[in-house]
Amino acid sequence: MGPLKGIKVVDMTTVLMGPYATQMLGDYGADVIKVESLDGDVTRLIGPMRHAGMGPVFLNTNRSKRSICLDLKKPAGRDAVLRLLKDADVLVYNVRPQAMARLQLGYDVVSKINPRLVYAGVFGFGQDGPYAAKPAYDDLIQGATALPALMAQTGDGVPRYVPNALVDRIVGLTAVGAICASLVHRDRTGRGQRVDIPMFETMAGFVMGDHMGGLTYEPPLDKGGYARHLSRDRRPYKTSDGYLSVIVYNDKQWENFFKATGRDDLRADAKFATFAGRAANIDVVYAELARIFETRTTAEWIDLLTKADVPVMPMHDLASILHDEHLEATGFFPVVEHPTEGPIRSMKVTASWSETEAEPQRLAPRLNEHGAEILSEVGYSTDEIAAMIRDGATRSAPEQGAS
Helix, strand or coil: CCCCCCCEEEEECCCCHHHHHHHHHHHCCCEEEEEECCCCCHHHHCCCCCCCCCCHHHHCCCCCEEEEECCCCCHHHHHHHHHHHHCCCEEEECCCHHHHHHCCCCHHHHHHHCCCCEEEEEECCCCCCCCCCCCCCHHHHHHHCCHHHHHHHHCCCCCCCCCCCHHHHHHHHHHHHHHHHHHHHHHHHCCCEEEEEEHHHHHHHHHHHHHCHHHHCCCCCCCCCCHHHHCCCCCCEECCCCEEEECCCCHHHHHHHHHHHCCHHHHCCHHHHCHHHHHHCHHHHHHHHHHHHCCCCHHHHHHHHHHCCCCEEECCCCCHHHHCHHHHHHCCCCEEEECCCEEEECCCCCCCCCCCCCCCCCCCCCCCCCHHHHHHHCCCCHHHHHHHHHHCCCCCCCCCCCC
16 A cells, blocks of 8 residues: 555645645555645646546646645635644645745644644745745746756757756655655654745756856856766767667776777777766767767667667657557556546556555546545535535535546
C-alpha cells in the first residue's frame, strides 16, 4: 500500500505544481482528498478529451486522489474543510498565503484546530521579501531565473521558455521532500508546523547551482555560466540518418571512444587527452564530435558505442518514447481501464521499495465523485449533505457512469 499508508492529506491545490506533488503523496499510499471548487480544477478543461472535465493533464496529475467540491467562501463549505483538517496529517495549498488568510484558513487558525498538522504552501515567492504578494506561474519563474536567457545564449539568440512545466514539476518534487521531512519531525516531536515552498527561490537555487560559476566568488572571477552546458554543440548529434544523444565525459569513456573510432590523433591532442583540457576547450571538443557523428547511421553508432561502454541513448519524440524497449520491458506506460474514460495510458510510480511497494489504487476522479463519502466520514448526515447542496456549498454527486 505504500510507505505513506495511513497519512491523510487535504489537497487544496489546482493546476499542476500542487497536484503533481499531491499525486505523488497519493501514489506513495497517502489518502489524498482533493478539494475542488464547484467548477473543478481548470486542468480538467485542457484537451483533447473523451468526456468533458476529464482532460489528459488532469488525468495524469490527479490519480490516487478522491474528489470533493466545496465553496470555501460559504460558511458551510469552510466548516467542512475545517472538519476535514481536524484529523488530517497534511494540508497542501497553492494560492498565495494572503488568500488563505482571507478565507480564515491561515496557519494561525488551522493550527489551533490541529496542532499536529503539516501546513504546506507551494506558491510564488518567499514571504519575507517584496514579491511576497505577487502572483506566479511557471513561465514567469522560468524567465525570472534566467532560463530563457540561457536558451537564447545557446540557440538563435531569441529567449524561449523550456517546453515543459519545468518549474511546477521541480517545485512539486521539492514540496514532497519538504512535506515528508515535516512528517518525520512531527512524528518525533508531536508538533506540526507551517512549511513554505516558494517557486522563485527554489528555481533560483536549481539554476544557479549549475551556473553560478565565477559569480560564486567575491569579487567575481567571471560572468557566471557552466561552459559545457552553454556550448552550442551540446545537443543531440546529427548522424547520417537521424539524431543521437551521446555524452563522452570521463577519461575512461574517452579512451573507449578513441579506440572504437580509431581516432588516435585525438588521443594525442592536448585539447582532448584530459578532463581539464576538454573542459577548457569544450566548444572545440563538441564541434569535433558533431562532425564525427555525421559519418555513420544512428543504428551503427548505438551498436558501436554500446559495445565500447560509451553512454548513448536514442533521441525520442513524444510518440517513439512510448515504444522504448526499456520502458516497454518495465511496463512504464500501462494501458489501464478508467471507470468513465475507458482505456487510458498511465505511468508507473518511478520509486520502488523493498517493503512497502507503491501502486496507485485509484485513477483520476470525476468532479465531486467522492463528496458524499468524504463528508459522511467526518460526521455529516444525509440531510446535512442535502442542505449543503441546496445552499451551494457543494454540488450533487456526478451521475453514475457519467463524467
